[in-house]
Amino acid sequence: MRMLARFCMATSLLLIAPRLFAQTPxxxxxxxxxxxxxxxxxxxxxxxxxxxxxxxxxxxxxxxxxxxxxxxxxxxxxxxxxxxxxxxxxxxxxxxxxxxxxxxxxxxxxxxxxxxxxxxxxxxxxxxxxxxxxxxxxxxxxxxxxxxxxxxxxxxxxxxxxxxxxxxxxxxxxxxxxxxxxxxxxxxxxxxxxxxxxxSRDMFTPGKLVFGISVAEKKIMWLRVRAEGVAGHGSQPHPMNPNDHLMRALNRLLSEPMPAGRFAVIETMKARIGPLADNKFNNAIQQSTISITSLRSGVGDPPRANVIPSVAEATIDCRVLPGTSAAQWIKEVERRLADQTIKIEVIYEGDDxxxxxxxxxxxxxxxxxxxxxxxxxxxxxxxxxxxxxxxxxxxxxxxxxxxxxxxxxxxxxxxxxxxxxxxxxxxxxxxxxxxxxxxxxxxxx
Ligand SMILES: [Zn+2]
Missing domain, CATH: 3.40.630.10 (Zn peptidases)
Known part of the structure; x- marks a missing residue:
């Protein structure tokens, strides 16, 4: 009996040992x-x-x-x-x-x-x-x-x-x-x-170790805004210069603060972490954002300095917080641009x-x-x-x-x-x- 017990123990140790060893990298x-x-x-x-x-x-x-x-x-x-x-x-x-x-x-x-x-x-x-x-x-x-x-x-x-x-x-x-x-x-x-x-110990808020697990993304909306005007000689300014329209409209687009929607995941983050540090990452996740990513205008390459073009374009990269639909967002962009001569085209729309x-x-x-x-x-x-x-x-x-x-x-x-x-x-x-x-x-x- 004892012999058998000892034998069993030895065998089971042999069986267990490699498993224990194997489980510990x-x-x-x-x-x-x-x-x-x-x-x-x-x-x-x-x-x-x-x-x-x-x-x-x-x-x-x-x-x-x-x-x-x-x-x-x-x-x-x-x-x-x-x-x-x-x-x-x-x-x-x-x-x-x-x-x-x-x-x-x-x-x-x-x-x-x-x-x-x-x-x-x-x-x-x-x-x-x-x-x-x-x-x-x-x-x-x-x-x-x-x-x-x-x-x-x-x-x-x-x-x-x-x-x-x-x-x-x-x-x-x-x-x-x-x-x-x-x-x-x-x-x-x-x-x-x-x-x-x-x-991160400093990204979300200084001095607090936070692990953020991403559960959602903002909606991507890439837009092209296009001002159409009348070409002409640079020596004689006129009110249908598309560059003027585009610049003023883009200025209006950015000058209002971005709408800060309430979004449950952000509320949870703030409840757990406290106020988020002021940095571009945290700012971007708390509101919808707009980046002007390109401006294109002029006649010829390099563009002629003395020619008013008939078209000026910009691309804008919008990242929209959950809760705002594509149609609502375009309406918001339209309202901010506030210029009938400007057309908005959706280049790419991400998933809702x-x-x-x-x-x-x-x-x-x-x-x-x-x-x-x-x-x-x-x-x-x-x-x-x-x-x-x-x-x-x-x-x-x-x-x-x-x-x-x-x-x-x-x-x-x-x-x-x-x-x-x-x-x-x-x-x-x-x-x-x-x-x-x-x-x-x-x-x-
Ligand atoms: Zn990547």
Whole structure:
């Protein structure tokens, strides 16, 4: 009997030991692996335009195949590769969780960078380079959380999909949108995680650690406003100069403060955080905004100084808070412009805002994983001022979140699309750990 007991104990220890060992990743090792991967990934120039991501897709396919993960590859157009890897679930009925990131980056003017945009140098605790934050760095945290589920053989109740897409920086028509239109059956997720929110000690309010999980986006309305007038000789001013009309109208457009609508997610943010810091990010999420992005006029190239043209145009990028319809917004723009000679044309209209609920298993898992590691942190749903690929899933009823569970300063967040983009190197491993734990809680059997 005793012999048997001892035998049983020894056997069960043998059985348990590898499992315990396997469940505890070596985070130092993961950190150095992830940093090396991110450096290699940033060094692949995927500037968009031209937006060719072939080599980045090759890189990710190799990485995933080396781990023994099956990978599918699509091409929406030449150079527009899409990588899809799946960890299969048990098929218990729950739909998949999709981790999505974009491989393309915005262009970089190397002459304005102190460190090369594709050198991926690590210095001062930062990894510098185009895409370090937006969004190869975030993508790498997704990749390692995904790999850990696979390496540790976490039994999955639902599939976890890793999707890397091109084309996001120019609207996503040949990336996420193309996948949704052509291969939705391959995705069909209950949850999507993409870029959007983040943790920060100074972005939301100074001195308070806040993790914002994006649950909604503002509506994008790109407009062209066009003043039509009468051409003539510059020596004889007349009242039908379209430049005068356009300038005065644009001045009226901007001179009134933007309408500050009440939006439930913002109210929740303010209730949890207190007043938001005065910065362009927080200002943009609390109101509808207008940026004049181009002005075009004149006759000839270069434009003649002595000719009054017959047409002057501007493009304006409007981001409209949920609660205002496209028709209401155009009426508002029309009222502000207050000029009958000006026509408004909609160049692009984004989806109507849909708010993803917070009362879901994945949101709660993200929140509790953050709280486990940062007991003092405030976790809040948030709105992001920009658009992401994740938003298109919301219209399909998918619970779509935008979140990087690492801590980034306002400077790091603000460096996206700038001439000195970086990600703090110490943000990466904790982000992988929080994401891994939240995934495990959401998808494990
Ligand atoms: Zn991005």
């Amino acid at each position: 070596d985070w130092k090792q993961i950190e150095s692996e992830a940093l090396t991967t991110l450096q290699a990934y940033v060094r692949i120039n995927t500037s968009n335009p031209p937006g060719d991501v072939t080599r980045a897709a090759d890189f990710l396919v190799d990485l995933l195949k080396r781990e023994g993960i099956e990978v599918k590859r699509y091409e929406s157009a030449p150079g527009r590769s899409i990588v899809l890897a799946r960890l299969k679930g048990s098929g218990s009925g729950a739909k998949a969780l999709l981790l999505e990131h974009h491989m393309d980056v915005v262009a970089a003017d190397a002459s304005r960078w102190v460190r090369g945009p594709f050198a991926a140098e690590i210095a001062d605790g930062k990894l510098w380079g185009r895409g370090a934050m937006d969004m190869k760095g975030i993508g790498v945290t997704q990749i390692y959380a995904f790999l850990l589920l696979h390496r540790l053989k976490v039994p999955l109740a639902r599939a976890v999909i890793l999707l890397a897409v091109p084309d996001e920086e120019v609207g996503g028509a040949l990336g996420a949108q193309w996948m949704r239109a052509n291969h939705y059956d391959e995705l069909d997720p209950e949850y999507v995680l993409d870029e959007g929110g983040f943790g 805002p849909v708010v993803t609920p917070q009362d879901t298993r994945f949101y709660r898992a993200l929140e509790s994983a953050v709280k486990r590691h940062h007991p003092d942190a405030v976790v809040t749903p948030m709105v992001v001022p920009y658009g992401t690929d994740a938003n298109g899933f919301r219209a399909k009823g998918v619970n779509s979140y935008g979140f990087f569970p690492g801590i980034a300063s306002a400077a790091a967040i603000g460096s996206m699309h700038g001439d000195a983009e970086f990600i703090p190197t110490d943000a990466i491993a904790p982000a992988i750990q929080i994401l891994f734990e939240a995934l495990r809680e959401t998808v494990a059997k």
